[in-house]
Amino acid sequence: MFLRLIADNFARRPRRKLLTAAALSLGMAVATAALSVSLDVGDRLAKEFRSLGANLVVTPEADSLPLEIGGVDYRPANAGAYLPEADLPRIKSVFWHNNIIAFAPTLEVQAQAWSPASRRPSSSAVLDKASLIGTWADRSVPLKDGSVFQTGISKTNPWWKTEGRWFEDDAAQCVLGSRFAEKNGLRVGDTVQVSADGHSWLALTATGVLSSGSLEDDAVLVPLSIAQKLANRPGEYRKLYVSALTKPEDDFARRDPKTMNPDELERWSCSPYVSSIAYSLKQVLPGSDVRVIRRVAEGEGKILTRVRMLLWLVTFASLLAAALAVGASSAASVIERRMEIGLMKALGAGSGTVGWLLAAEQLLLALVGGCIGYGLGLLLARFIGTKIFGVPPAPSLLVLGIVLVLAAGVTLLGSALPLHRAANYDPAPILRGE
């Protein structure tokens, strides 16, 4: 009888139910969209923050102190220490390997450059001092587990713009800094002769012109292997930039790992703080000194925390508004049925039975409306996510659960007061139409 009453009600007044269900599912759709977007936004934004470039830098521990002013290193040539290139694949074997987005080793060599193709008016052939930066443009690094990791300077420094294309990592090619190219009147396709000692010359074809907005504009970028050959440092590099996804640092993260007890140390190293990633990198790269580029790392944490808080706030507000909308419509649907309630009571139904009946109806509605709303909300979240980040957020079952619980809670809350009143109705005046 109980089920029949409910089924009958849905069948008999489909239009009224449809309206309430529509309000419910729209409200829940918005709630779903807001929840999916804000659950996802932390990770997405963290990726966006990587457009600011590397947040970790690795240098040889035993290196001499760089004497660099305005991009020119005043250290004597060949002074200092280097790190082996062969160790690099190990970076992807640390605990946080999935958080490491890109890395690029560099090796700088002071050299002479000469080009027969120069278009500078003053002289036909130009002899210019140039700092050559050897690096990986876009390299496939084979990993121990058989997979291949694509990385290079174009990934760690995404703001770099190249006119033309990057060099092949094993070819005799180079990319000219924009100011260097301008000063010497060089273009893409020209040949540049470089030499570190002035005797043996190496011909490089310029495949692109780099505009970085910083000191690299005055340099020439070459494949790492060529820089190694010129510097007579086969298989070595001097500086490594690592771009890693991190968790904003809190007070706990700033503590010195040496002062922690084993439990704390485990908790610390199991959180992707920039300092714990630095620590694990140091362990796989012997003889290295891993430093956090504070400028990049700290701003990120601050802004990310703020934006996240803001979004949760907005999500909370939209959940509240959804709750109000749904509550109001379910309250309306209960008030409307005073006559029916009166009749049921007159026929001997207890307050409990009437309340149960109405609550069951509302819950059924919440379930249906919540599911439809979840589907609609996913579409909306997809739209918003694609519009802003170019990637739709992954649908999450957690959100479905939250939305269903929310829908049920909200409809019950919204109808609680009218239901309570309905349970106390005296059937006689209602049936008389008063």
Added chain:
Amino acid sequence: MMVSERAASSEQPTVSDRRSVNRSMFWRLIRRSVFANRARLFVILLALGAGAAVTAALLNLQVDAKRRITGEFRSYGANVLVVPATANSTQDSALLNEAVVKVVASGPTSTAVEGSVMLYGLALVRRKSGDSLATESPEAPVVVAGHGQGDPLESGAFKTVEKAPESKFAEDPWVRMAGCNVGSAVAARRNFHVLDVLELRNGERKVDCAVQEVRSFGTSEDDQVAVSLRTAHTLLMLPGAISLVRLRVSGSPDQVDETIRSLQHRLDENENLLRRFSAQEKAFYAQYGNLSQEAMDGVERRLSGAEVRPIRQFTEGEARLYGKISGILTATVAVVLVLTALCVMAAMTNIAAERKNDVGLMKAIGGSVRRVLRIFLAEAALLGLLAGLLGAAAGMIVSIGLGKAVFGVAAQPRLIVYPVSVALTVIVAILAAYPLRRLVQIRPASVFRGEE
């Protein structure tokens, strides 16, 4: 009173009379229908008001947040550099006239600009005496960076590795006067610690300083010893000169571009002034740097024009982030507005459903559909206005608190937000009266017969 006066002056008293009676009847109906059921009024005001409050709070927060986010980028430090123009200078080590700062600071800018000046040079460093066991160390070359007083861009960009206790400086005024900060790489390689006394030497010039702090930046600052600009001027024998100005230009990406352009323009206009010292300046600098007139000429020859250069790493990264963040904010506010409209719609449907009998009666005694609808729309607008005024005010107050929670600074109430959210509430309330359209189809007879 107004109504009756107008009625008296009218040429067609009967029509005007009827009109004025109609009008007062109209308002009476509305007053009655609004205030008759207190409980219902409360529910609708709550729904509409909550909508208005959420709208106002979020709009205000959004307007404020976009501005604040650009302010938060400040923690990235400088995003623009003023450097010596190398294009038309043949010298390797061109310098800027310190007067560049005046040019940068002058003139109107649409955005906040703050900055600091830097002077770099090479010197030899050794430890003269240590706090405890440390002994003298041999001389080694190091980059000396002279900072302007109280660099506003440095906070947050480094991690303090070692810091001398404040009390040490309080009891020893000499230490406080000539302090220096040592980069972590320098400290590690040379084994320098806080309170060590270092000697910096450039040729004959010598300066002593006590290490106040060891700092880790992760950038080339780690390889430098930071002293005051004044110390660097005398030590490097370059009074009146600086290597670069670091600027933080806040604002949206377009504003940053605009500021860079106007700055470059102003610097170009003053280039002739910047390429030399005035006689007065020269005399002053010679005395303050303890230099001969000829040496000052040498410094002057190294001065060059200035070039404003955005640090693309930050300007572009920030522009990208700004776009994303404001996109998210706009999307969420749009979503909340839709929700609010839904909320109000639900409340208005409620009213319409309850009013069947009223409408039947009005129609039965000769009310045209248009007049009945007008009464309901006026009621909706009135409710919207009332709830909007109250709710939006509440929302603005809430947003101030929210701004404080999120950004640590109370959000400034934007006055434009208030009328906008009130207007939005009224519009939504009227739009939400759309379900009332169904009232047109009501047949009075069936209402009175008690049919559905």
